[in-house]
Amino acid sequence: MLAWKIGGDQGEGIDSTGDVLARVANHMGYYVYGYKHFSSRIKGGHTNYKVRIATTRVEATTRHTDILVALNQETIHRNFHELENGLLLADSAFKPVLPESASAHLLTLPLTEMAKSIGSVMMRNMVAVGASAALLQMPVAPFIDYVTAKFEKKGEAIVAANRKAVEIGYQRIVDEYAALLTFKLEEPVPGDRLVISGSDAIALGAIAGGCRLLCGYPITPATEIMESLAKWFPLVGGAVVQMEDELGSITAVIGAGFAGARAMTSTSGPGISLMQEAIGLASVTEIPAVIVDTQRGGPSTGMPTKQEQSDLLALLNGGHGDTLRVVLTPGSVEESFEDAAEAFNLAEQFQTPVLIATDLSLSLWQQSVERSRLKASAQPIRHSATFSQEDLLALGESAFQRYRLTDNGVSPRSLPGEINGQYLATGVEHGPSGKVSEDPVNRIQMMDKRLSKLEGIHQMRDGFKYEGPMEPVLILVGIGSTVGILREAATHLPAKVGVAWFRTLSPFPTERVQSVLAPARHILVVEQNALGQIRQLMTIHGIADSRFDSYLKYDGVPFLPEEVVDRATPLLNTLEVH
Amino acid sequence: MLAWKIGGDQGEGIDSTGDVLARVANHMGYYVYGYKHFSSRIKGGHTNYKVRIATTRVEATTRHTDILVALNQETIHRNFHELENGLLLADSAFKPVLPESASAHLLTLPLTEMAKSIGSVMMRNMVAVGASAALLQMPVAPFIDYVTAKFEKKGEAIVAANRKAVEIGYQRIVDEYAALLTFKLEEPVPGDRLVISGSDAIALGAIAGGCRLLCGYPITPATEIMESLAKWFPLVGGAVVQMEDELGSITAVIGAGFAGARAMTSTSGPGISLMQEAIGLASVTEIPAVIVDTQRGGPSTGMPTKQEQSDLLALLNGGHGDTLRVVLTPGSVEESFEDAAEAFNLAEQFQTPVLIATDLSLSLWQQSVERSRLKASAQPIRHSATFSQEDLLALGESAFQRYRLTDNGVSPRSLPGEINGQYLATGVEHGPSGKVSEDPVNRIQMMDKRLSKLEGIHQMRDGFKYEGPMEPVLILVGIGSTVGILREAATHLPAKVGVAWFRTLSPFPTERVQSVLAPARHILVVEQNALGQIRQLMTIHGIADSRFDSYLKYDGVPFLPEEVVDRATPLLNTLEVH
């Protein structure tokens, strides 16, 4: 496993350069994980893109870098400390200086000049890609092939220039720095994998789950879901509507759900806060709706481009009045795909809003995922609890009871267009027919009916997952993007460490959490927020004792596997003393 | 203590009739408590107004009615069951029928006709007032005086007609039903008391607390606060602005807080949901703001005219990101006054939003309150942590650090207008100077700084009150309007029952709750919501064991003291067995 990084100024194509490397490596059969550091500005400011290349699944970034490509001095200053015994390739154009304390080899190439020699400074990053291929001792051919395909549409001249750039970059390293070519990747593991982000996985899952309408409002880091669907929906007859705000977005989704379509909105914390009232409307009117929250640093505008997991309590309790909401929490890109699809099934089946809590890291960073894990056909659409036209005709006029009391709280509904199915769906308390009612007895029945739905969902979903030894000494508990980090950390800890994660925060999988955690002597809940929100939820559900410990981080930077190892190691040591 | 009730159709002046009785009784030296039942429509639909008249403080309604005045048959049907051995005075105009099962005495008077005889059917209710005075064996003179004063502005003819109406109503009862005059009030307890509602108490408290700006949007049952201030603010140079929505309302309050004014908004659940994002802004920018939530039946539009206490979790956790909010929970009209004033002190002193959770019952129903408990001068205004112009001049240009780290999390601020005090207040994470910062170390410091403020507030406030025996067997725990109900219930339970209530939900008064509840063998948490929200909060703070029990009600109807007695009695019995 190697870690490569390229850094420079924002607006200089750092992203797409890293992307090329990741995609070619993936195509060759490596597992990649790409992590971007960026400033929240459009142009200028340091950015870097780190790609880990491995022969097994990677789902976290790491502290260490093997090869750093620096396009300016700031990149060196900010990143050299990661380069223990690594290689630093710098453009000689900016006269790179390696700090004294660095333990890296500095290689320079006149990247800018070389680019100019083939026609344009714009080619600089491609020269760097070629050079990187050489430094990684990867064959150059797949890179050539990739750029050929990538630029095909732009015409032969562009293709030729890009090929040339890769070639000369590659060749110069081989010619000048053969002695330094110490890094070598293991043999790749052929497979059919895509490099995708959690956002794309959610967009794909939505399509697979039958979603055909997204009404949303742009917001970092959720906009990508909307943008991908804007690209893909025309292929399946769906529509993306950019609304005037989040209040409109969620309400449009509710309208569509009332009419029988599968619709969603995607947002981040500020949007969730604005949607609180309408989520209550969906609950009370029993209308399916899917809402994705790609969490970022809060509260208020907070740290829009930074990682956090601090909306959990707001997702659960943020609206006025008594509601129980369904909150799904995918712990990987694959689970993002599955949960996105499943959210639409649950929303329709239980006629209730379903919220998906993901986070910036899980959503934005790309990684290799097996194509077989992204099959639309593996996510069958479950329709349910809808009166057919025949049923309604048989029922007769004015007999349909939209909110009839049932055992599981779900009342079969009618859809607009069906004769005899007309009713009133209102956010005001209502009786079984839908008509407004202030009757105290009815009120209790309706409240209980709505709250009882969670039990059905609870039955259907394994809300707490575990991976690890049968008799773990320590269990690391996480959520969202943290899960992959914990998995990697566990591999670096002495055996007997397991990883557990929430797939569902509500309905809270109390018994499952209890049984999974029962054998552990110590439990470390690792969450990226200041208040220990997951711990709070566990406590409410009676899951709290002296075995529990929290590892909280709220500086906007994701946990590193190494940090978790550092935090867990003394715990394990203490335990062994006893 | 007697309970009198008048019932009829909405739009027929039932309210103001009840109000006359309550005010005259109060004036005579009785303690009154008025409770309205109303339908959520403007005209038509049954409504009734019940007044309890007593010689000690009353702060709850009751199941029983002694005297019922019925202006239509529906009133009899809906209310006769309350009349065990009571008197029913009905207008003979509608040919009243007493159900067989009733155990009341039916008295009829031709109220409508009598009213016509003095000029207008409009006088009917006043005739009923006069008759009621006789039935209650109260002197008629104070009623005559009251209507004389009340209608003074409307001219002599109106005054005369009203006096006449009262007189003939009184006289007819004395003349025709002397034998039935079995109810007699004890001697009044002279004092200087006002009949006021919790809403008015909050409005008064706000004025006393220095609030001079309310930006709000009408919503039941919070509008009264705004309306009272619209009436009173011109007297103190303040302003009420009716905004376009709640998003605007809260943000205007934040603007005013930034500029140094004491400003508030008042709303109910739906408005709170809409304000979640901006409350986060106030937290992060450290701007004082006071937000009143008059809770009603939720979620969504829910039951707008019904009592509930179900916004507590949303008030605490409803916004995205990690915030700790201050939530005050007055448990009486007097505490509403005090907390409203104190909210502005805390908000300014700790530079943070302060939320007041009240509820429909506590806000709308009126009761006798000692004038001495409503003194503006008893609520001194505490200004604090503001740099004076001299300080800033001494500091020099560009040296002022708005968010300087301090021990208690509060950084002295400057106010617009002050030279050298300029700074940026932003909802984006920022450093001590106010400038935007993405630095991870700064982030943690700033987050900790903000969260740490709660500790200071905790030190200042007695967040959990107790009234009762030293060694209670049972403690009834409540909040808001429920407290008065519990107090009355406790008087009907065998001794050794205490009542405890939250004055502050956040900062949560953990130790205080623990110590107050320690001696009790049983604890009954009485709350008006479906999810047991107060219990959840107690659990999060580690306050949960086998002594705890919940009494939940979520049908929109307030608890009756009798119901609490019924619920608590078997508990006490069980306990005695052990």
Add this chain to the structure above:
Amino acid sequence: MATLQDFRTNENAWWCPGCGDFGVLAAMQKALVAVHANPATTAIVAGIGCSGKIGNYINSYNLHVTHGRTLPAALGIKLANRDLMVLVAGGDGDGYAIGMGHFMHSLRRNVNITYVVMDNHVYGLTKGQTSPTSEEGFKTKTTPQGSIERPIHPLMLAVSAGGTFVAQGFSSWQPQLASLIQKGIEHPGFSLINVISPCVTYNKVNTYDWYKKNLQNLDDDPTYQPTDRSRALTRLHESDEMVTGLIYQEASTPYEALIPGFRETPLVHQDLTVDETTWNKILSTLE
């Protein structure tokens, strides 16, 4: 073919006797009959307010949303099922205060829905506060000394915002009102019908009589052509919007007909499974 009776529910209207909203209800029902609507394929979204109760009395698929959010809900319904006839009704507070943003954006987005605003210049349901259309000086519980804000001019705004159908009716003038709503429904795009619907309980200024004295009926003015945006604005400005009739209309293609790849068949009737070829096409954009 549906009759008036078919568009009634078995609930008694909740409004105060004499409330203008009765007339709006009647006119909507007449218009629905006139356009041969079917209760089963009609969806009505109502706002929060006295006005918003209207959905309870029209036999159809009714969605009663949160305060101010009718229009986005209607958009969602229409995009989900293009075959439905979608109407929206709500108050002046609902539409022009808290709902103003959606109002403006619905006008420019031009989804084929018909928006009937029941404008009584006051907040009825919350018992009499100033509304955005309240006149200056109007006294209410929130403005005891009279409103100091200029009233909103919804028609001028609608025309300025790019509305393709803008009209005003009066609850008492049934035939014109019903016909305006009918034309609005028939208009292939967003249609606004602002309806003057007096509140007899909380608005003692803008009464039936007052309106009868002050309103001009554009139908009586044969020279007025509702086809020129500038002229419409001038007329509205000059009359202080005290006109009834069709104020502006233009040829329009509704939003839903312009969405790339969006199909004629309603979303709700489509097979939601994605065939292998399409799926691979989607995935291929990720390579």
Add this chain to the structure above:
Amino acid sequence: MATLQDFRTNENAWWCPGCGDFGVLAAMQKALVAVHANPATTAIVAGIGCSGKIGNYINSYNLHVTHGRTLPAALGIKLANRDLMVLVAGGDGDGYAIGMGHFMHSLRRNVNITYVVMDNHVYGLTKGQTSPTSEEGFKTKTTPQGSIERPIHPLMLAVSAGGTFVAQGFSSWQPQLASLIQKGIEHPGFSLINVISPCVTYNKVNTYDWYKKNLQNLDDDPTYQPTDRSRALTRLHESDEMVTGLIYQEASTPYEALIPGFRETPLVHQDLTVDETTWNKILSTLE
């Protein structure tokens, strides 16, 4: 007297090189100097967007609020302290999408604040999506096949909504822009200055050159009088709002001067204790 330098902060502007917002910043600073503003008595509220960063670069009391909510915040500031000069700046998305409702109501409420919209017809900060002022056919990441909504016409809306001062400037035409902002500040009521401020990164259609070709400068038309609402609307309609200059202004008394019992002395300078007499007067209304 304050100079340009006094209105600068020590922070480097964050914008992309060539961004129109640099010009808006410069013109605002010039206007502040021209009206003899004082940094200590100037409050600037900024929205969320690239545009919203402007507050960071003007030495004054700056409040950077949530997306779309600048105008209510400014209202709060002004009512709290009438002595402050209150300016607002934000983007077209901030002001005309999520902030539309507040925009409309601020116009009719007419508090004395100056609103500068930095209009680039795109969402810059979120990296290039369609905005309410984007033209039909404009391709962005959310409308890859081109926008299908009519753009908002902020100036027509402002005039229709009862705005008492409505103007448009262009980031490149500094003297006019600075003078419009100056006049807006001097106007005793709500003033709107919509400023065309090209986004060089995400809007490759509405570029500097494109505007220079298409904009008409009203200052060059001596016949135009910005005093007639109807004429202003006609001119805006005919030119598709492609004009710069003062479009409409009328004599105005600001909201804060009309509030009953509201005092000349700013709230923040008042003694907040209530004397016994006043308190009893208040309590007496409860008897």
